[in-house]
Amino acid sequence: MRIYEYSHIRKRFVYSLMDMFFDISQFQLILQLFLAALLGGLVGLEREYKRKEAGLKTFSLVCLASSLFTSLSIWLSSHYFFYLRSFVQVDPGRVIQAVAIGIGFIGSGIIIYRKAQVEGLTTAAALWTSAAIGIAVGLRLYVLAIAATSLTLGILATFRLIEENLFHKIPPTQDGKK
Numbered sequence: 001m002r003i004y005e006y007s008h009i010r011k012r013f014v015y016s017l018m019d020m021f022f023d024i025s026q027f028q029l030i031l032q033l034f035l036a037a038l039l040g041g042l043v044g045l046e047r048e049y050k051r052k053e054a055g056l057k058t059f060s061l062v063c064l065a066s067s068l069f070t071s072l073s074i075w076l077s078s079h080y081f082f083y084l085r086s087f088v089q090v091d092p093g094r095v096i097q098a099v100a101i102g103i104g105f106i107g108s109g110i111i112i113y114r115k116a117q118v119e120g121l122t123t124a125a126a127l128w129t130s131a132a133i134g135i136a137v138g139l140r141l142y143v144l145a146i147a148a149t150s151l152t153l154g155i156l157a158t159f160r161l162i163e164e165n166l167f168h169k170i171p172p173t174q175d176g177k178k
Helices: 003-021 024-049 056-079 092-110 121-138 142-166
Strands: 112-114 117-119
Antiparallel strands (some): 112 117
């Protein structure tokens, strides 16, 4: 064999390695993770501003993780379906269900019943919504995820004012007393 024949084989091997490690779809997944962390962080920033139990880091991580789980399940079901269909059944719907159940457990740890009052319920619901936003990003439903984030922020910001003015609820101070 001549040298140019070996270079052709080497070139093909290098290109296959580049395809394996530098696939353009992986960059899209990375951008999805950044978007999920940003959208979750926006909701967490509002909770952090109101000095609630879970804040910026928690909401960002929940949204990021739910987006990652969803993206991985979709990627597995589309890329490895042919090779693994006799061994493993990958169903993205089951992964989404597992995320919702897992966040329910985290949310139940945030809710506290103290002095005839329930605390942390809104934060737990917002955390669950943040997971759903991450799932929407993982499913590539970007407009839906941005709309859900905007709606969540609107509910958290404006409904408290409505409760205070319309129902004369006095918000607790930072030490928990009214």
